[in-house]
Amino acid sequence: xxxxxxxxxxxxxxxSWDIDVxxxxxxxxxxxxxxxxxxxxxxxxxxxxxxNLRGRGxxxxxxxxxxxxxxxxxxxxKYLLCNSDESEPGTFKDRDIMRYNPxxxxxxxxxxxxxxxxxxxxxxxxxEFWEPYKRFTGAVEQAREAGLLGENILGSGHSFDLHAHxxxxxxxxxxxxxxxxxxxxxxxxxxxxxxxxxxxxxxxxPTTINNTETLASIPMILAKGGEWFxxxxxxxxxGTKLFSMSGHINKPGNYEIPMGTPFKDLLAEAGGxxxxxxxxxxxxxxxxxxxxxxxxxxxxxxDYDSIAKAGSFLGAGSVIIMDDQTDMVKALERLTWFYYDExxxxxxxxxxxxxxxYRMVHRIxxxxxxxxxxxxxxxxxxxxxxxxxxxxxxxxxxPVASFLKHYEHEFRHYIDHGCSIYDxx
Amino acid sequence: MSQTQAxxxxxxxxxxxxxxxxxxxxxxxxxxxxxxxAALRIVQETQGGHLTKDLMDQVADYLxxxxxxxxxVATFYSNFEHKPVGRHKICLCTNISCMLRGSDELLxxxxxxxxxxxxxxxxxxxxxIKKVECLGxxxxxxMMQIGKVFYExxxxxxxxxxxxxxx
Ligand SMILES: NC(=O)C1=CN([C@@H]2O[C@H](COP(=O)(O)OP(=O)(O)OC[C@H]3O[C@@H](n4cnc5c(N)ncnc54)[C@H](O)[C@@H]3O)[C@@H](O)[C@H]2O)C=CC1
Ligand SMILES: Cc1cc2nc3c(=O)[nH]c(=O)nc-3n(C[C@H](O)[C@H](O)[C@H](O)COP(=O)(O)O)c2cc1C
Ligand code: SF4
Ligand code: FES
Numbered sequence: 169x170x171x172x173x174x175x176x177x178x179x180x181x182x183x184s185w186d187i188d189v190x191x192x193x194x195x196x197x198x199x200x201x202x203x204x205x206x207x208x209x210x211x212x213x214x215x216x217x218x219x220n221l222r223g224r225g226x227x228x229x230x231x232x233x234x235x236x237x238x239x240x241x242x243x244x245x246k247y248l249l250c251n252s253d254e255s256e257p258g259t260f261k262d263r264d265i266m267r268y269n270p271x272x273x274x275x276x277x278x279x280x281x282x283x284x285x286x287x288x289x290x291x292x293x294x295x296e297f298w299e300p301y302k303r304f305t306g307a308v309e310q311a312r313e314a315g316l317l318g319e320n321i322l323g324s325g326h327s328f329d330l331h332a333h334x335x336x337x338x339x340x341x342x343x344x345x346x347x348x349x350x351x352x353x354x355x356x357x358x359x360x361x362x363x364x365x366x367x368x369x370x371x372x373x374p375t376t377i378n379n380t381e382t383l384a385s386i387p388m389i390l391a392k393g394g395e396w397f398x399x400x401x402x403x404x405x406x407g408t409k410l411f412s413m414s415g416h417i418n419k420p421g422n423y424e425i426p427m428g429t430p431f432k433d434l435l436a437e438a439g440g441x442x443x444x445x446x447x448x449x450x451x452x453x454x455x456x457x458x459x460x461x462x463x464x465x466x467x468x469x470x471d472y473d474s475i476a477k478a479g480s481f482l483g484a485g486s487v488i489i490m491d492d493q494t495d496m497v498k499a500l501e502r503l504t505w506f507y508y509d510e511x512x513x514x515x516x517x518x519x520x521x522x523x524x525x526y527r528m529v530h531r532i533x534x535x536x537x538x539x540x541x542x543x544x545x546x547x548x549x550x551x552x553x554x555x556x557x558x559x560x561x562x563x564x565x566x567p568v569a570s571f572l573k574h575y576e577h578e579f580r581h582y583i584d585h586g587c588s589i590y591d592x593x
Numbered sequence: 594m595s596q597t598q599a600x601x602x603x604x605x606x607x608x609x610x611x612x613x614x615x616x617x618x619x620x621x622x623x624x625x626x627x628x629x630x631a632a633l634r635i636v637q638e639t640q641g642g643h644l645t646k647d648l649m650d651q652v653a654d655y656l657x658x659x660x661x662x663x664x665x666v667a668t669f670y671s672n673f674e675h676k677p678v679g680r681h682k683i684c685l686c687t688n689i690s691c692m693l694r695g696s697d698e699l700l701x702x703x704x705x706x707x708x709x710x711x712x713x714x715x716x717x718x719x720x721x722i723k724k725v726e727c728l729g730x731x732x733x734x735x736m737m738q739i740g741k742v743f744y745e746x747x748x749x750x751x752x753x754x755x756x757x758x759x760x
Contacts, residue, residue: 245621254729255726255727255729256727257688257689257690257726257727257731258689258690258727258731259727259729259731260729260730260731260732262729263729263730290619294729295630295634295670295672296672296684296728296729296738296743297729298741298742299741299742299743331619333619333627333630334630334631334634335630335670336630336633336634336670336671336672336673337670337671337672337673337725338669338670338671339726350630351627352624352626352627353624353625353626353627353628353629353630353656353658353662353666354626354662354665354666355665355666355669356669356670371621371624412731412732413732414690414693414731414732414734415689415690415693415694415734416693416694420690420731420732420733420734421732422732451689455688455689455727486731488689488690488693488731490693494693498692499689499692499693502687502688502689502692503689506688506689506726506727509726510726
């Protein structure tokens with residue numbers, strides 16, 4: 169397995185965030201070709217389509233297709249947004265792009281902005297990410313000083329301005345329309361879709377929004393070709409993917425590996441299980457994706473189709489590993505609290521349902537559960553899905569449904585005995 | 594009211610104003626509201642760590658927003674405080690990946706060490722403890738944020754060392 173071929177390719181270099189280091193690795197070459205008119209917007213879209221790059225924010229929407237929704241010749245302002253909100257529990261990959269390879273992200277943003285005809289871009293960085301913010305803004309200043317950004321860039325007649333925007337703590341602001349509201353200076357409450365941002369986005373203008381990893385992949389796709397990227401991966405999932413490995417393993421951290429790598433190999437790369445324990449369960453794509461028992465996980469490869477076949481979702485590539493002493497009821501209790509805490513409150517099923525689910529799981533953990541609670545939990549989670557404005561509702565319901573599907577006996581044990589299967593009563 | 598007091602009452606001046614103005618320059622001229630998160634953060638940071646109605650009203654005034662729309666923002670985002678916090682606000686992540694690696698035990702240790710509960714401030718005003726959601730650093734679990742710094746791979750002795758070294 170070849171590691172770090174794309175977004176993290178420079179991370180091992182000293183001061184990898186410095187423009188000189190980036191340029192020494194071929195950085196900004198693609199951008200200069202674009203400015204010189206050697207790559208047209210249509211050619212870029214075609215190359216990105218060839219690459220099979222799908223959105224790395226979690227939904228997996230084809231990036232080339234999304235860009236083609238924008239009419240670059242439409243009059244008036246247009247915006248390019250980068251989503252660095254990174255708040256899904258288990259996810260920490262974009263942070264290291266900004267800390268160690270910010271120029272590749274900037275180059276990707278400038279290219280994307282050019283393709284969609286945007287005059288300006290913002291990178292929405294979660295408020296707690298101070299160090300990544302400093303690295304990113306420092307790199308933007310370097311790019312500006314080098315004349316790669318701003319007015320009439322390198323005499324090409326093309327202008328593009330780039331800024332960072334800092335959030336202030338709200339998971340929901342990673343949802344693209346909530347993110348837009350947040351930049352507009354409002355509470356981060358999602359809008360109904362459609363209209364999609366491509367027709368009504370920031371300040372009501374046509375807007376394209378992509379995840380940090382999606383945009384940072386672009387310069388390499390254009391430098392080495394869409395086929396190069398596509399062939400690293402598997403059918404329906406081109407390229408490399410960043411996986412954030414956390415939980416009960418020996419070497420937690422980020423791993424950039426080819427799509428389609430066996431889960432087993434990724435687990436071994438991350439040092440295997442800690443304390444010599446056995447694997448019990450895996451949440452493969454961030455806290456909002458379904459939990460999988462060890463046997464399902466050990467049989468899958470890390471790509472959209474295989475993880476879906478195993479019963480979950482690739483999501484943002486945030487792999488949470490749980491060992492054979494993990495109390496699944498307590499784990500779910502923590503997750504239900506998170507979604508309850510983060511619901512923006514606009515839709516009744518989400519606002520009320522997340523509270524219901526938390527209180528019920530909490531009650532079970534306290535040893536006060538009732539036998540009918542399990543059916544009620546299944547019922548409430550089923551009633552949220554598909555009945556709300558944004559993906560947070562489903563994100564809250566999926567953990568509940570999947571933990572009960574695979575670990576119902578642990579919940580029953582709490583209800584019958586007032587304690588976990590690991591407690592010696 | 595004396596001249597000096599009137600000036601002291603207005604916090605959006607000098608360095609604070611310069612910093613907010615730098616944020617305003619990032620947005621279109623008719624979209625001052627876009628700088629509200631930044632303005633609230635800067636005001637909170639420079640005026641003792643939490644927001645008061647007066648501070649929020651000053652931000653509203655400066656950004657030409659209605660006070661209510663500033664209150665809405667200030668209460669929606671979890672980084673804003675509305676009660677006093679310690680000079681060092683310890684934000685300990687207790688979400689799933691940190692929990693799997695012992696954040697609950699660490700929280701107990703912190704509460705005992707500082708002799709305060711979550712949400713309280715030590716009598717000398719130096720520390721307060723806040724439980725926070727995932728901070729996007731789960732590879733370094735358990736972890737906490739104090740000020741602008743993330744501290745990762747925490748153990749009890751690491752926590753001792755970090756807190757002892759804060760002024
Ligand atoms: N990275 C993180 O921290 C987190 C990631 N997620 C992920 O986010 C995912 C959900 O994201 P959503 O944006 O709600 O998914 P979505 O499926 O609504 O949209 C995905 C993207 O495709 C675009 N799109 C979809 N259909 C379109 C159409 N017909 N026309 C134009 N554009 C279209 C959307 O604008 C969006 O940019 C979840 O699957 C989850 O894995 C969730 C929470 C946090
Ligand atoms: C509750 C919620 C939170 C989200 N958080 C993020 C996030 O932190 N980062 C991200 O890139 N996408 C996040 N998304 C997905 C975005 O809405 C959007 O699909 C994505 O930014 C599009 O970029 P991509 O096509 O490059 O993946 C979130 C979605 C939901 C429903
Ligand atoms: S589903 Fe939940 S988070 Fe999303 S808009 Fe509705 S209430 Fe808000
Ligand atoms: S769960 Fe603690 S930083 Fe992500």
